[in-house]
Amino acid sequence: xTATLDAATTPDAxxxxxxxxxxxxxxxxxxxxxxxxxLDIAPQSVVALxxxxxxxxxxxxxALSGLLPVASGTIRLFGEDVTGLSPEARAQRSLCVVxxxxxxxxxxxxxxxxxxxxxxxxxxxxxxxxxxxxxRLGERLAQQAGTLSGGEQQMLSLASAYVREPRLVxxxxxxxxxxxxVVDEVFAFIDQVRHEGTAMxxxxxxxxxxxxxxxxxxxxxxxxxxxxxxxxxxLEGDLFDRYLGGAG
Numbered sequence: 705x706t707a708t709l710d711a712a713t714t715p716d717a718x719x720x721x722x723x724x725x726x727x728x729x730x731x732x733x734x735x736x737x738x739x740x741x742x743l744d745i746a747p748q749s750v751v752a753l754x755x756x757x758x759x760x761x762x763x764x765x766x767a768l769s770g771l772l773p774v775a776s777g778t779i780r781l782f783g784e785d786v787t788g789l790s791p792e793a794r795a796q797r798s799l800c801v802v803x804x805x806x807x808x809x810x811x812x813x814x815x816x817x818x819x820x821x822x823x824x825x826x827x828x829x830x831x832x833x834x835x836x837x838x839x840r841l842g843e844r845l846a847q848q849a850g851t852l853s854g855g856e857q858q859m860l861s862l863a864s865a866y867v868r869e870p871r872l873v874x875x876x877x878x879x880x881x882x883x884x885x886v887v888d889e890v891f892a893f894i895d896q897v898r899h900e901g902t903a904m905x906x907x908x909x910x911x912x913x914x915x916x917x918x919x920x921x922x923x924x925x926x927x928x929x930x931x932x933x934x935x936x937x938x939l940e941g942d943l944f945d946r947y948l949g950g951a952g
Contacts, residue, residue, distance in 0.1 A: 728777035810850030830867035855886035
């Protein structure tokens with residue numbers, strides 16, 4: 705007897721995207737920032753979101769996280785429509801956002817930050833994972849997070865995302881304002897997470913470093929996606945200079 709497979713289980717059937725955004729429109733007060741944005745992120749892939757300042761990149765991350773309500777359009781995580789869900793509900797569905805400006809609890813210690821993100825019964829494992837990724841945090845476990853250096857705060861922000869073991873991470877300007885040696889550590893960490901199979905959406909000022917690890921790049925300009933393709937395609941012709949000028 706020959707076994708049969710339905711469309712949902714056929715090896716050639718496309719996997720459900722980690723993220724699907726369709727015709728997303730939103731902004732602040734009466735100002736529309738995103739004007740019909742649509743993009744996908746495949747499971748276990750890295751997507752670079754690039755564009756000039758003011759293009760709407762951070763606005764897109766806020767809408768994705770649930771911090772900014774949308775006027776129209778849909779956001780799906782792993783096939784589920786989460787457009788109307790709270791940030792907490794989206795986090796429960798395996799989304800983690802590392803915002804620009806370091807999303808940590810400054811009044812708590814490093815250990816308390818990691819324990820809070822890990823959840824019940826997983827504190828020891830979370831601290832081990834975080835300190836393996838960023839050994840410097842192991843020396844700061846009892847220190848109040850707000851007294852860490854800027855680079856250490858960013859390490860803690862990234863580690864706090866890592867210990868949740870999310871399936872999709874959006875990272876907004878992880879390297880902003882950091883010393884070059886810390887930037888190297890941040891990108892080494894991002895590359896490690898990539899190899900572990902986590903899908904990622906990355907916005908960063910060091911565009912070429914993101915393109916080195918991304919499989920897809922979307923260019924956001926004036927609130928619309930102007931280009932979608934591979935990094936190699938983006939670097940052909942004048943696209944890079946047209947949208948980013950002298951960006952790194």
